[in-house]
Amino acid sequence: xxxxxxxxxxxxxxxxxxxxxxxxxxxxxxxxxxxxxxxxxxxxxxxxxxxxxxxxxxxxxxxxxxxxxxxxxxxxxxxxxxxxxxxxxxxxxxxxxxxxxxxxxxxxxxxxxxxxxxxxxxxxxxxxxxxxxxxxxxxxxxxxxxxxxxxxxxxxxxxxxxxxxxxxxxxxxxxxxxxxxxxxxxxxxxxxxxxxxxxxxxxxxxxxxxxxxxxxxxxxxxxxxxxxxxxxxxxxxxxxxxxxxxxxxxxxxxxxxxxxxxxxxxxxxxxxxxxxxxxxxxxxxxxxxxxxxxxxxxxxxxxxxxxxxxxxxxxxxxxxxxxxxxxxxxxxxxxxxxxxxxxxxxxxxx
Amino acid sequence: xxxxxxxxxxxxxxxxxxxxxxxxxxxxxxxxxxxxxxxxxxxxxxxxxxxxxxxxxxxxxxxxxxxxxxxxxxxxxxxxxxxxxxxxxxxxxxxxxxxxxxxxxxxxxxxxxxxxxxxxxxxxxxxxxxxxxxxxxxxxx
Numbered sequence: 001x002x003x004x005x006x007x008x009x010x011x012x013x014x015x016x017x018x019x020x021x022x023x024x025x026x027x028x029x030x031x032x033x034x035x036x037x038x039x040x041x042x043x044x045x046x047x048x049x050x051x052x053x054x055x056x057x058x059x060x061x062x063x064x065x066x067x068x069x070x071x072x073x074x075x076x077x078x079x080x081x082x083x084x085x086x087x088x089x090x091x092x093x094x095x096x097x098x099x100x101x102x103x104x105x106x107x108x109x110x111x112x113x114x115x116x117x118x119x120x121x122x123x124x125x126x127x128x129x130x131x132x133x134x135x136x137x138x139x140x141x142x143x144x145x146x147x148x149x150x151x152x153x154x155x156x157x158x159x160x161x162x163x164x165x166x167x168x169x170x171x172x173x174x175x176x177x178x179x180x181x182x183x184x185x186x187x188x189x190x191x192x193x194x195x196x197x198x199x200x201x202x203x204x205x206x207x208x209x210x211x212x213x214x215x216x217x218x219x220x221x222x223x224x225x226x227x228x229x230x231x232x233x234x235x236x237x238x239x240x241x242x243x244x245x246x247x248x249x250x251x252x253x254x255x256x257x258x259x260x261x262x263x264x265x266x267x268x269x270x271x272x273x274x275x276x277x278x279x280x281x282x283x284x285x286x287x288x289x290x291x292x293x294x295x296x297x298x299x300x301x302x303x304x305x306x307x308x309x310x311x312x313x314x315x316x317x318x319x320x321x322x323x324x325x326x327x328x329x330x331x332x333x334x335x336x337x338x339x340x341x342x343x344x345x346x347x348x349x350x
Numbered sequence: 351x352x353x354x355x356x357x358x359x360x361x362x363x364x365x366x367x368x369x370x371x372x373x374x375x376x377x378x379x380x381x382x383x384x385x386x387x388x389x390x391x392x393x394x395x396x397x398x399x400x401x402x403x404x405x406x407x408x409x410x411x412x413x414x415x416x417x418x419x420x421x422x423x424x425x426x427x428x429x430x431x432x433x434x435x436x437x438x439x440x441x442x443x444x445x446x447x448x449x450x451x452x453x454x455x456x457x458x459x460x461x462x463x464x465x466x467x468x469x470x471x472x473x474x475x476x477x478x479x480x481x482x483x484x485x486x487x488x489x490x491x
Contacts, residue, residue, distance in 0.1 A: 015409075216384055217384035
């Protein structure tokens with residue numbers, strides 16, 4: 001008789017995406033993501049709206065994930081969910097749903113850390129990195145470099161001390177008056193711009209940590225001074241008309257230049273991490289890995305430095321339950337279960 | 351009181367700030383984007399021995415840290431109201447629960463929901479005094 005296969009149902013609700021996935025023996029059979037269009041008109045994710053939308057979405061999303069995978073609820077062996085970090089109201093919706101399902105199906109519950117799951121998204125499909133590998137995880141709320149020694153053994157060796165890379169993109173976009181979500185628009189305008197036309201300072205942080213607040217401040221004054229300098233000089237401040245005209249006339253070059261700096265900050269730390277650890281298997285993960293400039297930079301840097309580089313399929317880069325499912329699968333094999341008293345946490349420590 | 355400091359001496363400024371505001375629990379940091387609110391709160395948290403990574407809560411709204419010598423689940427909340435539309439939204443996001451919990455709260459963009467702050471909130475105003483120097487004013491004049 002063949003060995004019984006392990007089916008994991010995973011639920012992710014840490015921010016504005018409600019997602020459910022089914023994984024069988026490490027293979028993702030379905031990965032359903034319901035985005036929340038409602039935030040675009042507010043210029044960002046609104047926590048209360050996010051929780052309400054999760055409540056509306058969660059049952060249809062789980063239902064579709066099971067149907068697409070051809071799995072009925074009784075066939076599920078364990079339920080994995082995102083425990084932390086994220087918006088607390090959003091996390092609670094997924095956690096309560098997972099706990100209720102665990103109780104009613106009498107199947108074990110697996111609490112998953114969102115950031116660990118982003119890293120393990122690289123194990124979902126071929127080509128997979130070999131251990132140990134480095135992973136740069138970049139999203140709207142996080143920027144980290146992680147050394148991953150085995151699926152359940154990883155260590156954060158660098159992270160942002162202020163803004164996340166995705167936040168830097170979004171705030172830069174907002175300063176230029178671009179609509180939400182601004183990051184992808186910066187990337188789009190950057191395609192036709194000259195990345196070397198304007199120079200923004202690189203933060204001097206000695207270890208593997210990141211800082212983007214200095215670049216943000218420089219960018220703010222760069223726009224206020226209509227491109228004449230990146231430092232605060234009240235006497236240089238341009239009129240609002242001049243500032244608007246400057247942005248309008250130079251948008252592609254401005255976008256390309258700020259994108260170039262944000263990416264070079266990421267890549268330089270990744271290069272440093274590779275030298276310090278001697279690891280040449282290098283992955284990226286998180287929503288910002290959709291950025292075309294970052295994808296190109298990681299490929300080129302990899303070729304130059306003889307790294308093998310990996311980028312997960314796009315559906316596994318943004319917030320998704322597929323990555324929670326693969327993490328849940330490894331935790332299942334290791335029998336890392338949680339009881340119903342496990343609490344959601346906004347705290348990012350792991 | 352007022353404090354003017356170079357960014358290289360931010361830890362000293364944080365130390366003086368803590369001495370000056372001893373006993374207060376809720377701190378509202380006013381200042382435009384790029385003024386250095388997150389950076390200053392980071393320095394205060396370093397002074398308080400927080401080992402958790404302190405970063406911008408713009409995305410997460412509420413960050414929760416634990417001091418190294420935490421007793422009885424002592425917490426510090428780092429809150430950012432930047433993306434809040436109004437007071438009601440901040441309340442629904444659970445911000446009030448933090449502000450009235452007795453825990454230390456550092457709040458950025460307090461002007462997005464001015465009405466939810468307890469009366470003994472310490473207000474701090476951060477402005478640029480030069481590209482590498484900042485002016486910190488504590489208290490409403």
